[in-house]
Amino acid sequence: MTNKELADLLLPGVSSDIEYYEKKYPERNLDKNAIVTRFAPSPTGFVHMGSLLTAFIERKAAKDSNGIFYLRIEDTDQKRKVENGIEGIIDDLKNFEIEIDEGAISETEEVGQYGPYVQSKRKEIYQTYVKYLIEQGLAYPCFCSHEEIEQTRQIQEKRKQRIGYYGRFAKCRRLTMDEIAQKVKNGEPYIIRFKSPGSFDNKIKIHDLIRGDIEFPENDIDDVIMKSDGLPTYHFAHVIDDHLMHTTHVIRGDEWVSSLPKHIQMFKLMGFEPPKYAHISPIMKEEDGKKRKLSKRKDPEAAVSFYHEKGIPVEAVKLYLMTLANTNFEQWYDCNKDKTIDDFKFDFKKVSASGGLFDVTKLYNISKNYISYLKAEDVYNMALTWACEYDKQFAQVLENNKEFAINLFNIEREQKKPRKDYSCFSDIKNQIWYMFDEFYKDVDNYEFQLINDKEEINKILKLYMDKYYSNSDDKDAWFNKIKELSGELGYAKEVKEYKNNPDMYKGHVGDVSTVLRVALTSKSTTPDLYEIMKLLGKDKIFDRYNKFMKN
């Protein structure tokens, strides 16, 4: 039996005409330096922060070079597939504005000339190449059972030998054509393995864009390329897809660096040009003083949807991702406040090779800064968008009080050093609820400080309303009135004066304004009281004060 006949026996009805596909997917017509790269997740659940970072880097590298960024779904493991997994990935990318040029756009649709972009739909392509390899004598069927493989493994472990299907452990490699024919005839299940030409004693150097040259022993393991269900393994699918889709740069997680020798070997043996590689370190999390990989299972912040739910602006997440991607970005951005991420040039050499801890605090800080420089109207719109999805009641209140809310968000905003108090949109309600009667009506806990005697408080409020309140005062006049009020009741008009002679006064102007603040909002900490009073207006102020005094 010839190799050709063997191939027909193993893959009847499958073509081995690889030229067909080579012609079908021609070179891309792009600039010489254009980067063609891809995000290639498995649809096994939500998108992990580390994956999002990788996707972000891929998108950025492609954009910077006028290249192509595409989405390829790696669903060759049917067991791990998750319902609506593809939609989930697409939604997450959309939520963070990582746009794809080609690839899956829904569970069933896709765009681009190099598809299908879902691996399970590429079965025929892989099988054509597998058949071709068998014909060339570069691949062979393996009939070993899981048990046999496990046995070999145990023997290897006991003897402290390298583990794997190689050399004399590669039993099926030595099967004669007759033996194979007999086994196939008997209906024994088989998989297809790649016939590795490598030797473990040979050293090879592989260049990684982030890590530089890495030295490995050559691969000598006969890896599985086609599983018993007829689908390829990751390694084989990677080689075929990235060749056919003309990927120039493979950017992926660093769990793949150890597979580099086998990937390069396969590319070379198939006669394909291997792509450039860049391996990204994982994002870590600290637990009990130890670093570990940020985990989908244990860490809610690992899920990309977490940030969407929190209401962290997309732009802020991107800013943080960019600081993770390129260590020099933060400083660049600091010096170029008026520029955007698009103006920054991504550099593979500036990607950290060590896995850093994921710093949620820093993300919140970036977010806080970002929100502080937005226009009040933008804050309103973004907060409303967030609330419509995650807090319907708050959304309703915002909608009913649009002008008011915008004015509220405008307090100490749009100035050189804006107020920075919202780190995300889910944070806002907690800080401003008291400004809305809808939320304020059931208040019963007032955070009074030094002055907390009901009678004294009532005295201050009454005098303020009777004698000092005016809705036409500017800020200085307003504050001067509070000083007068303080003086009249035996409080120091200036804090300094009080500090110099604490025995002469009951307290100082700050204590009095605290009373005015707490009786109005129930809270001891609020933005500028003058601004708040101006916004609430006389009726509401008097109403709240009178209600307070009656209780």
Added chain:
RNA sequence: GGCCUGUUGGUGAAGUGGUUUAACACAUCGCCCUCUCAAGGCGACAUUCACGGGUCCGAAUCCCGUACAGGCUACCA
């Protein structure tokens, strides 16, 4: 067990043999400003770059070894 990778402060990190008494940012603490906050201003925070050797006039930077951490070693990706 084997093969890879990484290791600079509480955190992210700059740094590629000599103006580094180790940048910058986040966090923390202190002071100032201040009607409370949020900010803002100023300052403190690694005599030392995992550890041990070596090369060199000189090392966080180069070499060797050790330790620790992570990854891979599946018909999972």
